[in-house]
Amino acid sequence: MKVKLKRKSCFKQHYLYQNVRPMLVVRALMDLRHQPLYKGVEIDEEWYSHVTNYIQAITEETELLVSEESDKSDNDEPVNPGTIDTMVENGDYVSFAPGEGMRPLSILIDDHAEEKAFPNLFGGHPRKLKDPLKNYSKVIRSELLNSDRRFAADTPNLFFKCKVFVHKQISSNVQIIMRKNKKENLRASDVANSENLTRMIDGDQGYRLLHNIQNSPSHLAAIRKNTFAMVRQLGHPTIFLTISPSESSWSDLLKILYKLRHKIEISDKDALNLPYAEKSNLIRDDPVCATYFDQRFRALFKLIKNKNGIFKEHPVYHYFYRVEYQHRGSPHVHMILWLVNAPQFDPTKPEKTFDACVTLINKYIQCMVSKDSPAYAYSKSKQTHRHTHTCYRSAKDKETNNCRFNIPYPPMKETFIAL
């Protein structure tokens, strides 16, 4: 049965549209009625008899159909239709607007909004904590890192949590700014007064209150200013690094994900030999495994910063990095490092600075790897450029194989600095 949920019944557009199995919905309702959050909820008898009649009619219809082609049905699994299970739309659907005419409660006021919005996760039970919104970040952490992955695998719930979290941050920022600017309580009428409003806009208060919200324009502007200040103070950074994960070849991660999903431990070799489709399913279905990349990156970064680590003779004394996500998926880090005693290239006096810079480059960057080296296989599979769609700006580029990074580069006998 096709169901469309609308914001208002007069709207043409729906908000949600899915196929549902009515009997399952009714059974879930019957069950939820006995749970604490749904106590006192009554089922409309008229609606119920209507639904049962409707289902009966459908079942009889399908039984007729099934008996006609009964030889085909040896599939015991219940048919679980997706959003649209056929290309042919017959326009036969039920549509209603459950929230029409109601006054919505803010998700910050309604203590049990999340539990009610996700009966599939909470089963109609409220969280046991007294005031879950007070320690919301702890609640999120505990639910997402739980060995029961139901919360982590539910994408709408992840977004819901994120929304509540950001709402909470913004509302607490608003309160701080209100307290800073006004001796007495600020009322809605104060904001309606254009003089007051202009003063608030001039003080950039609306923009500033986002300063600690990740990836808000105000937050990014602050980071940019800081980085520019670092460049002015410290000079050019020495090294630019990009670090990307290779989840499909991390046997540790695959083993953990496999164990969480199937409750079976597998060996490193089995993990690496999983078919690519299964690996990507494991990784995609658990969005929280981005924290694994974070931990791994931090471990590597410790090694980079360590005085006896990778940059032994030129220890790192300042750095800046930023984590980005490709197509809302894989995270990667862009990083700039300032190294101690690193020579600075001066284009006006190349003869004095060139040699020192080339020595430093040759020390840490190599473009060749010998076939006997243990790094050979790794470099070949992970450090070699492969053309992807980002290489081509237009269809014509793709036809002529015109990579925008101009790769492959012609071989060079020695290092030089191109300006």
Ligand SMILES: [Zn+2]
């Ligand atoms: Zn390319």
